[in-house]
Amino acid sequence: MAVPVQPLHNPTPLLHSSELTRKTQINIWLKLENLQPSGSFKIRGLGHMCQKAALKHGSKTHLVCSSGGNAGLAVAYAGRQLDAKVTVVVPQSCSQFMMKKIQAEGAAVEVEGEAWDEADLRARTIVANDPHAVYIPPFDHPDIWEGNSTMISELKAQLGGIVPDAIVCSVGGGGLMNGVILGCQAAGWSKVPVLAVETHGANSFQQSVLAGELVTLPKITSIATSLGAKKSSAKSLELSLVHPVVPFSVSDAMAARACWQLLDDHRFAVEPACGASLGIAYTPGLLSNIFPNLNQDSNVVVIVCGGSNIHFDLLSEYKEKFGADGQQSSIAVRSGDQILLKMTNETMPAQSAIFSNVYKATSKTKEDLNVTTVTVKDEILVAPTGTVIAEKVFVEA
Numbered sequence: 001m002a003v004p005v006q007p008l009h010n011p012t013p014l015l016h017s018s019e020l021t022r023k024t025q026i027n028i029w030l031k032l033e034n035l036q037p038s039g040s041f042k043i044r045g046l047g048h049m050c051q052k053a054a055l056k057h058g059s060k061t062h063l064v065c066s067s068g069g070n071a072g073l074a075v076a077y078a079g080r081q082l083d084a085k086v087t088v089v090v091p092q093s094c095s096q097f098m099m100k101k102i103q104a105e106g107a108a109v110e111v112e113g114e115a116w117d118e119a120d121l122r123a124r125t126i127v128a129n130d131p132h133a134v135y136i137p138p139f140d141h142p143d144i145w146e147g148n149s150t151m152i153s154e155l156k157a158q159l160g161g162i163v164p165d166a167i168v169c170s171v172g173g174g175g176l177m178n179g180v181i182l183g184c185q186a187a188g189w190s191k192v193p194v195l196a197v198e199t200h201g202a203n204s205f206q207q208s209v210l211a212g213e214l215v216t217l218p219k220i221t222s223i224a225t226s227l228g229a230k231k232s233s234a235k236s237l238e239l240s241l242v243h244p245v246v247p248f249s250v251s252d253a254m255a256a257r258a259c260w261q262l263l264d265d266h267r268f269a270v271e272p273a274c275g276a277s278l279g280i281a282y283t284p285g286l287l288s289n290i291f292p293n294l295n296q297d298s299n300v301v302v303i304v305c306g307g308s309n310i311h312f313d314l315l316s317e318y319k320e321k322f323g324a325d326g327q328q329s330s331i332a333v334r335s336g337d338q339i340l341l342k343m344t345n346e347t348m349p350a351q352s353a354i355f356s357n358v359y360k361a362t363s364k365t366k367e368d369l370n371v372t373t374v375t376v377k378d379e380i381l382v383a384p385t386g387t388v389i390a391e392k393v394f395v396e397a
Contacts, residue, residue: 027298031302040306043074046075060132063075073105089112089120090102091116139233149179167303168277171232174233177196184243193246196246202224204216214231218230226273256318
C-alpha cells in the first residue's frame, strides 16, 4: 500500500460561540479539534510523524507509541491508514473504554506502569528490540509540533483579517501548545498571548515555569488523565521564554463542569483535559481578569482539543462527584499582581473573601492582603498575568 500523500487529519471548523460570547461579553471562537477522525487534535502531529516514518522505513514499519489514550488512538488510526503495524503502550490509568477503541483500530495494546512515564520506558524497550520499530512519542518531537501547527494556519485563514487577542489551549506534555506557538510565530502572530491551561494535580508545565526549569510531578492526581505527563517537554519551557504565555491551572470541578456545559450549549462531548481550557470561558469574569484589556470587540480562540475517553456514564459520574454546578461557581478578582478567586454558591455569601497561598516566599502573604482568619475550602491553582501563581484557595471563616 502506498503511503498517502494527503495529511491524515481533517481541516476543522471554527465556530463563533454565541453562548460563550454572551456569557463573557468577549467574542469566543471554538476551534473544533474534537471533530478529528481520532476524536482529538493528536492526529495532526502524530499523523504527520507517522507518515514521515512510513515513507522512510517502508512497508515493514512498526509504529510504537506510549500514551495515556488519545495519542495512542491517533497513532492506531494513522497506522490503519498507512497499513502499518502499531503497538500502543498505555499506563494503568488508561481506561478499558480507551483500550478497546485503540484495539478497534487494529493496534496491539500493552499496559505498563501507573503513569505515562513507565509506559514510555516499555515502548522504548520494544523499539530497541525490533529493527523495524519506530518510536512515536505522544508529544515531544519537532514533527509533532509541526503537524499541530497546521491548526494555526487554518485558523488564520478562517479568521480572515482578524488577529486573535488570545488563544486558549490545554497543556499536558506540551505538544499542542508548542504547535500553537510555532504556528503563531509562522503566521506573524508573535504577540498573540497563549493561555496554557492545566488542572491541579497535572500541572507540570506551570510548576516548570515557576521554577525556571523542568519540574517532574511525583504523581498525577487529576481526573484529566490525558494531561497526565509528570514532566512537560523542554521545548515548552523554551517557547514560554520567547512568546507571551500565561500558565494557568483550574480545579477538576471547573474542568468537569465545562464538559457538560459544552454538551448543553453545543452538543459536543469532550474530556476534562479539554474542559480545562473551556472552563476559562465558562467561569464568569476569569478571562477579563487574566487579560484586563479584553472587551466586547475582542476575539479569543479556545482550542477544543477533544478527547475520546468520554461517554454518558462518565459525565454522569462527574456530575455526581462535583455537583451539577461543579461544586462552586467562581469569579476572579484582582489584587495587585495576583488573581484571586471569589467562590459563590447558594450556601456561601457572594462577598466572601478569598485568599490564595503562593509558591514563592516573596509573594504576598495572608497578612499583606489584610484578610481575616481563613480555612481551607478547596485546592485550585490560579494564575496572574505575571509570574506569581497561587496553590491553595482559602475562604474567609
